Amino acid sequence: MRKSGSGRAGGRASTVLGRRLGGELQQLRLASGMTQQQSAEYLSATATKIVKVESGWVPVRDPDVRALCQLYGVTDGKVLAGLLDLAKTDRERRKVRGWWEDRTLPNGQVDYIAMEDAALRNRQWQVALIPGLFQTAEYTRAMGVADMCWGDLDQLEAVVSLRARRQQRLYSDTPLQMHAVIWEAALRQRMGGPAVMKSQLEHLREVAELPNIHIQVLPFRAGGHAGVSGPFNILSFGEEGAVDVVHMDAPRTGAWVEDAERSALFVDMFNAVSRTAVSPYDSMRLIEDIAKGMSE
Known part of the structure; x- marks a missing residue:
């Protein structure tokens, strides 16, 4: 797990996707018993290059x-395809100058916004807040005042x-394909x-009508559930399961889960929460009832 925020070395950016690719290549190297020097010699490169890659x-x-996959004895075509997909997405992301780069971003959000902009799909579990992409300006202002930061x-x-x-x-x-599960407390x-x-x-009900938006509510009556450990986002960049990285919010910062094994655990957690939540139709009815109950 890594804290959010872009690192830089030698004038090059370290991205979330780049770190994940490097981490997976490093795991394959270690499993094969190869050293960084041996990997470098196989590529006719220096050990420094392998350090930067990993x-x-x-x-x-x-x-x-x-x-490198050939050197490490990778025979699973799906593993190779996943790494190639990851490498391609990372290269494309590094080439693009995003709209956010001319702004001063709070709380180290560069990595997250860059990943969100490149993602094809976002699966999000929220326990205390309306997801940011669904917030009205008034709600965001109220949240900022309450946060006192x-x-x-x-x-x-x-x-x-x-x-x-x-x-x-x-x-x-x-459009970003968005599947959000929101706890009733939010x-x-x-x-x-x-x-x-x-x-x-009311705005939440309106955005739920978009074809790329799927909203479910986890009601209080559901009792215990798989998402008790807190909110998280799963960003996907390719075909189903090809590349997933997980972002978890924390006070004043955030953290990324970048390895395949741990990100798969969050996918399982999200699927379990989604199964426990009520259907999108029943979720909209519950949101309507709660909205009607809002009074001065």
Whole structure:
């Protein structure tokens, strides 16, 4: 697990996808008993290159991925295909100058926003808040005031503007596929007061009508569930199961789960929470009832 935030070495960026690719190549190398020097000699390169590859500092070419997999004795075609997919997505991400790069981002959000922008799908479990991509401006402002982490209103308005810009992805020509499961507590918490919360719940019902949005509610009556450990997002970049990275929110920061084995555990957790939640239709009826109950 790594704290969020982009690292830099030698002028090159270390990305979440690059670190995951490097980590998986490192695991394969260690399992094969090879040293970094042996790997470097096989590629006719220096050991420094292998260090940078395994740390995610540099993009990795497909021929190098294939050669290293051959050296490490990888015979599973799915493993090779997954690594090639990861390498390609990482290279494409590094080439793009995102709209967010001209902004001063709070709380080290560069990695997350870059990954969200590149992702094809987002599976999100939320326990206390409405997912950011579904928040109204008034809800975001109320949340920022309650959080007490902004020095002035200009900083808070920058957060509101940033969130609104991220939300455009839901309506783009290649919209983000979003499946969110929200605990009932997040719907009943009167963030900003009854009027703000009622408007937020009505907005939630509106976005649920988009074909790329799938919203479920986990009601109180469900009792114990698989998501008690806290909220997380699963970002996917290729075909089903091809590349998944997990982001977990924490106070003032966040953390990434980048290895395949641990990210698979979060996928299983999300699927379990989704099965426990009520259907999208019943979720909308519950949201309607809660909205009607909001009064001054």
